[in-house]
Amino acid sequence: MEKIYITKIQALMLGITSITVTGHLLYISVIINHSGRDSWIALLLAIFPAILIGFTVALLSQRYQGYSLVEYCQLILGKALGKFVVILFLIYFLHEVSLSIRGFGEFYTSAVTLRTPISIFLIAILILAGYAVRCGLEVIARTNQTILIMLIPIGILASILTHKDKDYRNFLPILDNSMGPVLDGTLAITSLYSSIFVLSMIFPFVNSTKQLKRYSILTMIILIIMFIGPVTGVLAIYGEERATGLYFPTFLTLRDIQIGALQRLDILGILLWSLGSFAKVALFLYAIVLGTGQLFKLDDYKVLVVPIAALISIISIINSEDFIGIARFLNNYYPYYATFVGLILPLVLLIISQFRKPGGKREGRKKDV
Amino acid sequence: MKLKRCCLIIVLSLLLGGCWDQKELNEIAVVMGVGIDKVEEGYKITAQVIKPPTKENGGGGGSELPTWSVTATGKTILGAIRSLNELSPRRLYWAHLQIIIFGDELARDGITPATTWFERDRDSRAGALIVVTPGTAEDLLNSKIELGDVPAKSMADLIEGREMRQISARKVKLRDLMTIISTPGIELSLDVIRPKEIRGKVETFEINGVAIFSKGKLQGYIYGPETTGTQIMDNKLNYTIIEGSCPENPDEFFAFQITGFQSTVKPKLVGETINVKVDVILEGNLLDQTCALDLLEPKHLKSVEKEVSEFIKRNVVNEFQIAKEMNSDIYGIGREVRRYYPEHWDKISNSSAYLDQVKFDFKVKSNVRRSGLIIDTTQEKSKEVND
Numbered sequence: 001m002e003k004i005y006i007t008k009i010q011a012l013m014l015g016i017t018s019i020t021v022t023g024h025l026l027y028i029s030v031i032i033n034h035s036g037r038d039s040w041i042a043l044l045l046a047i048f049p050a051i052l053i054g055f056t057v058a059l060l061s062q063r064y065q066g067y068s069l070v071e072y073c074q075l076i077l078g079k080a081l082g083k084f085v086v087i088l089f090l091i092y093f094l095h096e097v098s099l100s101i102r103g104f105g106e107f108y109t110s111a112v113t114l115r116t117p118i119s120i121f122l123i124a125i126l127i128l129a130g131y132a133v134r135c136g137l138e139v140i141a142r143t144n145q146t147i148l149i150m151l152i153p154i155g156i157l158a159s160i161l162t163h164k165d166k167d168y169r170n171f172l173p174i175l176d177n178s179m180g181p182v183l184d185g186t187l188a189i190t191s192l193y194s195s196i197f198v199l200s201m202i203f204p205f206v207n208s209t210k211q212l213k214r215y216s217i218l219t220m221i222i223l224i225i226m227f228i229g230p231v232t233g234v235l236a237i238y239g240e241e242r243a244t245g246l247y248f249p250t251f252l253t254l255r256d257i258q259i260g261a262l263q264r265l266d267i268l269g270i271l272l273w274s275l276g277s278f279a280k281v282a283l284f285l286y287a288i289v290l291g292t293g294q295l296f297k298l299d300d301y302k303v304l305v306v307p308i309a310a311l312i313s314i315i316s317i318i319n320s321e322d323f324i325g326i327a328r329f330l331n332n333y334y335p336y337y338a339t340f341v342g343l344i345l346p347l348v349l350l351i352i353s354q355f356r357k358p359g360g361k362r363e364g365r366k367k368d369v
Numbered sequence: 370m371k372l373k374r375c376c377l378i379i380v381l382s383l384l385l386g387g388c389w390d391q392k393e394l395n396e397i398a399v400v401m402g403v404g405i406d407k408v409e410e411g412y413k414i415t416a417q418v419i420k421p422p423t424k425e426n427g428g429g430g431g432s433e434l435p436t437w438s439v440t441a442t443g444k445t446i447l448g449a450i451r452s453l454n455e456l457s458p459r460r461l462y463w464a465h466l467q468i469i470i471f472g473d474e475l476a477r478d479g480i481t482p483a484t485t486w487f488e489r490d491r492d493s494r495a496g497a498l499i500v501v502t503p504g505t506a507e508d509l510l511n512s513k514i515e516l517g518d519v520p521a522k523s524m525a526d527l528i529e530g531r532e533m534r535q536i537s538a539r540k541v542k543l544r545d546l547m548t549i550i551s552t553p554g555i556e557l558s559l560d561v562i563r564p565k566e567i568r569g570k571v572e573t574f575e576i577n578g579v580a581i582f583s584k585g586k587l588q589g590y591i592y593g594p595e596t597t598g599t600q601i602m603d604n605k606l607n608y609t610i611i612e613g614s615c616p617e618n619p620d621e622f623f624a625f626q627i628t629g630f631q632s633t634v635k636p637k638l639v640g641e642t643i644n645v646k647v648d649v650i651l652e653g654n655l656l657d658q659t660c661a662l663d664l665l666e667p668k669h670l671k672s673v674e675k676e677v678s679e680f681i682k683r684n685v686v687n688e689f690q691i692a693k694e695m696n697s698d699i700y701g702i703g704r705e706v707r708r709y710y711p712e713h714w715d716k717i718s719n720s721s722a723y724l725d726q727v728k729f730d731f732k733v734k735s736n737v738r739r740s741g742l743i744i745d746t747t748q749e750k751s752k753e754v755n756d
Contacts, residue, residue, distance in 0.1 A: 111491045115389035165544075172708035238544075241551040256495045256544055263496070264464075 005207040010141040012219040014283045015196045017148050018100075020226050021276030024155075024250050026103040027192050028230050030330050032249065035185025037171050037240040039231045042185030047224055049190040049343065054220040056346045057196060058213040061203035063353060069200040070294040076353045083295065085345065089197075090291050092341040094308075096195050097284035098316035099326065099334075101125055104277040105316070106323045111251055112270060122316055125274075126309040129281040133289060133305050137205055140286060144279040151276060152226075154268050159229035161257045161265070166236035184335070191335040193223060194342020201287035247327065285309060395421070398459035401436070402521020404506025405483050406472035411444035412483060415507045416453055416461060417521045435518045438510050446486040463492040467525035469499050469543065470506040470562070476580065476587035481550060487543055495544035498528055500562045501580040501587065512564040512571045520574070524562055527576050532608045535626065537597050538576055550585055553718060554703025557582040558599055558692075561590055579688075581697045583721070588695035591688060594680075598688030601649065601681055602700045604632045611653075613676030616669050621660035625677055627653040628738065636705045638713055643727045645702055649681055652736040661748045670737055678733030686729055696721040 035042040064072035069089060074082030105121040132140050175182070196219075203209065234249040243249060255266040289308050293301030320326045398418040406413040417438045439456050443449030453461060469487065471480050487497070502509045510520055517523035531538040539560045541549075549557050558579050565575035578592040579599065600606040607630045615621040629652040637644040655673065658664055664673055685700075692699045698721060706723070707714040717723040 113390035114491060117389070169708060173711040176711045237548075239548045239552045241553070242548045252495065258496045264494075 004137050004205050006138060006141040006202070006205055008206050008208065008212060008215050010145055011199055011202050011206050012215055013148050014141060014144050014202070014279065015199045015219060016223060016226070017144050017151070017276050018198070018280035018283050019193060019196060019223055020151075020155075021273055021280050022100045022103065022195075023192050023227060024230050025107060025248065025273045025277075026100070026330060027188070028227075028234060028250050029244075029246055029248070029327070030188050030334070031185050031231060032234065032240075032243050033245075033331055034188050034335075035181045036177065036244065037235055038175055038177070038182045039185055039235060040171065040228070041175070042182045043189060043224060043227055043231055045182065045186045046189035046193070047221065049186070050193045050220040050224060051217050052347075053190070053193055053196060053343055054216040055213060056343070056350050057200050057203075058216040060346060060350055060353070061200055061206075062209050062212055065209055066204050068202075068204045068290065068294060069197075070291045072353075073349065076349050076356060085349075086291065086295055088341060088345070090288055090295070092338070093198055093284050093288050093291070094312065094315060095319075096198075096338070097281055097288070098312050098319055099330070100284075101277065101281055101312065102316040102319055102326055104273065106326065107248060107251070107273065110323065111248060111266075119313070119317070122313045125278055125281055126285075126313055128278055129285050130305045130309040132278075132282040133286045134302050137202060137286060140279070140282045141202075144283070147275045147279055151272050154272050155226065155229065158254050158257070158265070158268065159233060161259060161262070162233055162237060162253050164259070165253075165256075166233060167239075168232075168236050170236050170239045171232075187339060188335045189227070190343060191338035193220065194338050196220070196223075197342045197346055198284060198287045200346075201291055202283075247323070281312075285312070288312075392460075392462065396459055397462035398437075398457055399462050399465050401465065401519050402468040402470065402510060402524065403466060404470040404472065404502075404510045405446070405475055406505045406507055407475040407478055408442055410442055412446055412449050412475070413440060413442045413507065414446060414449040414453065415440045415510050416450075416457075417510050417519070418457070418459075418461065419519060436520065438507075440507055446483055450486075463490060464494065466494060466497045468521050468528075469497050470509055470524075471499070471501050471559075472506040473501065473503050473587065474505070476501050476582075479584075479586045480546075480582075481585040484543065484546065488547060495542060495547070497543050498525055498560075499541050499543060499546050500524070500528070500560045502563055503561065503590065504563065509562065509564055509574075512574075514574065515572045524574055524576075527562070527574060528560060535608050535610050536576065537600055537606070537609050539579065539599065549701075552701075552704055554698065554705070554707050554714065555701030556692075556697040556699050557585065558697075558699045579699075581692050581695050581699060583695055583697040588697055589691075591691050595684050595688040595691065598685045599699055601632055601685050602634055602647070604630070606630050606632075606651075611677055611680050613673065613680055615658065615660035615662060615664070616672035616676075617662065618660050622658070623655060623660070623664060623673060623676075624657035625653050625673070625737070626656050627651055629653070634700075634705060636702060636709055637730075638706070638710050641726055643702065643706060643723065644730050645700075645705070645727055646730045647685065647732070649678070649731070649733045649735075651677070651681075651733070652738045653677075655737050655740045658746065658748075661746070661751075663745060663749060665737070665740055665744065673737060674735040677735040678731070681733050681735075682729070682731045685731075689724075689727070689729070693724045696724075698724055702727055 031039050031042065060072065064075060070086050073086045077085055101122055105118040108121045109116065109118045132143065230250045234253055235243050237253055246252060251266065251269050254269040257263060257265045289304045290301050292304055320329065400416045400418050402417045404415040415438050417436050420435050420437050439453055441449050441452035441456060443452050475483060514520055514523060528538045528540050531540060539558060541559050546557060549555055558581055560576055561578040561580050562574055562576050564571040565573050578590050579596045580590055581588045597606060597609065607627055609627055611625045612622050615623055632647060632649045635646045637646055655664060662669055689700060703723065
């Protein structure tokens with residue numbers, strides 16, 4: 001393994017980008033479909049599971065300092081079961097990234113360039129991400145740092161510019177349909193945030209894991225804040241009835257900004273999601289490639305970049321024949337599935353590691369092995 | 370290494386073919402406005418495109434319109450647009466669409482089937498204005514106007530500039546239409562635009578009146594001062610002119626310009642009755658009068674303010690009554706009830722009968738702030754001299 005160091009903040013920034021980009025592009029409509037006008041309550045309630053996710057991923061990495069998810073899984077559960085669980089995680093990462101680039105490609109083909117085949121976008125972004133992965137984690141982390149700093153002002157700007165069209169009375173009556181739909185929405189948000197567990201693959205390269213828990217919990221709170229704008233904005237502009245059943249509600253609100261001569265700002269959205277998707281795909285590709293390399297004890301993980309990137313593009317195409325299928329999957333099954341793999345399994349790992357504590361060998365590994 | 374370079378060159382040369390979605394400026398025709406009418410076989414769609422300047426008349430006006438309206442029919446909107454593309458030498462480009470006009474007959478049949486394509490299309494903007502015309506949309510788009518080159522753009526400007534012009538227009542955009550139609554408890558009302566004949570021939574457009582819808586279908590029109598009712602309830606009545614009769618002499622009038630307007634609407638449920646509390650705070654300038662009275666005198670000022678609040682009350686109630694006869698809840702009172710009394714809304718939402726239970730409760734506070742540059746009018750002075 002190579003010597004790479006990134007800072008905690010860089011690692012967590014990767015997490016922020018990868019969650020916000022899928023979230024804002026594809027997942028806002030899922031949240032609204034589940035909780036309707038009470039989505040903001042669902043979002044606020046999601047603070048608790050979100051903190052739990054942040055806490056779990058940080059604590060596991062702190063306990064097994066210098067070990068990645070693939071390695072500590074096998075330490076906690078033993079060789080055979082550990083490997084099985086690792087494969088589950090890797091398939092989850094693979095699926096997650098394939099869904100997200102499919103969404104990205106579908107966004108382009110249905111909203112921007114109608115006649116361009118979707119595979120062009122998938123291949124383009126995978127070539128870019130594969131190149132970044134071959135350059136190493138440091139490159140990904142630093143690129144993402146630059147991108148995220150550009151994206152946040154755009155997001156805030158979009159939120160401010162749409163303000164004049166918002167009518168916050170659209171949130172009344174509050175909790176008309178009791179708590180059920182709200183909890184569904186919370187589960188959906190939790191499942192989205194669960195994908196931050198991918199950071200457990202890169203935490204071993206963080207230069208210092210001191211206060212990692214505090215930082216990662218802070219990250220989750222920042223993530224909640226970053227979702228307030230899009231979730232409430234869409235509902236306040238369109239009202240509950242029209243806000244449900246839109247594929248890309250955030251894109252629509254961006255597109256319809258019209259303040260004097262300032263209009264057609266959809267290009268900002270396209271920029272935001274293209275850059276963000278690159279960072280997300282790079283991070284996940286890196287995690288999968290490294291994880292597979294570690295699982296099979298390869299000397300150099302880089303040989304896996306091209307085959308796995310090709311695999312991702314194929315999986316993203318065969319995920320579903322049409323975009324409707326992807327949207328239905330995200331709506332109906334993804335909340336349970338992603339929460340299970342991204343939150344429940346790590347929690348189980350954490351609990352087992354608690355009991356194995358006295359016997360297990362958990363002394364920190366030398367960083368530069 | 371050489372092989373790699375060769376491969377790269379081959380791959381890059383594949384990209385030289387260009388993109389799939391290229392649009393060349395000289396191959397497209399920019400659609401400024403579109404009119405949709407009902408015909409037997411489905412929809413008749415009239416697209417107004419801008420003519421590119423030719424070499425001879427490049428830029429230099431002339432009497433000919435710089436636009437071309439092309440009409441085609443189809444079973445669906447998109448089918449009609451495909452037929453349009455059979456006629457148009459240039460590909461139609463919809464991203465700059467300013468206005469969508471519905472003909473009377475189509476509007477009576479329901480406008481929602483005709484808006485689906487505009488909502489789904491990636492090019493069209495949800496910022497396009499929606500209006501209704503009492504005749505056919507085709508005639509409206511083809512009428513030649515004196516001021517302005519592109520009729521569709523002129524119509525859009527007429528509505529967009531409503532505040533500067535001190536006229537009351539609703540300015541409903543495609544996005545508002547989508548929201549209003551899908552929200553229960555509120556019905557759509559649109560601006561009415563028509564060709565206006567001056568001295569025997571059509572010279573301009575007139576924006577006057579409101580088209581009342583119920584469940585997406587046109588029910589009728591309202592003309593006259595009542596049309597301000599919706600704006601009062603929507604908190605949008607700014608910079609309009611209110612006329613009222615002078616105190617002591619009801620045959621003489623004054624005109625009052627609103628410069629600050631705020632209204633809050635809140636329903637209150639008393640038994641079965643829905644008491645709609647309307648709080649209006651407005652201020653403005655007294656700019657014109659025909660009576661020779663000092664209207665700024667405190668006792669007259671009181672009656673001016675009273676007259677203004679009477680205007681507000683009268684128009685809100687009148688427009689509501691007319692719309693009620695068409696079973697249309699254009700103020701969105703049902704929506705307000707749903708916001709504050711969701712249980713009650715569940716009981717009454719199956720019909721528009723709840724409109725009979727609505728009572729208005731006004732609280733209008735109007736202030737005359739200024740009176741232009743002059744305190745006493747010349748008319749008044751002349752009277753003093755005569756006396």
